[in-house]
Amino acid sequence: MDAVIAEAxxxxxxxxxxxxxxxxxxxxxxxxxxxxxxxxGRLAVVRSRTSGADE
Structure with a gap:
């Protein structure tokens, strides 16, 4: 943070x-x-895994 503030x-x-x-x-x-x-595709895989766990 100090470096960013110094740059500003x-x-x-x-x-x-x-x-x-x-x-x-x-x-x-x-x-x-x-x-x-x-x-x-990645979201569909996550959704299918989580929806199966809820049932």
Whole structure:
């Protein structure tokens, strides 16, 4: 945290803004690199496992 605040010239709000911007960029990059079909297939497997456990 100290390094981020130092990079933001001591401004805590700017440091948070920078971190949120970085998280957004990472999320966009991740979404672009993972196919929807793969994610949907993984979610279907998880749903089928959890629905079977509830019965």
């Amino acid at each position: 010239a001591g401004h805590a709000r700017e440091a948070v803004r920078m971190l949120l911007s970085d998280v957004d960029a990472l999320a966009r990059d991740h979404n672009a690199s993972v196919s929807y079909g793969y994610v949907y």
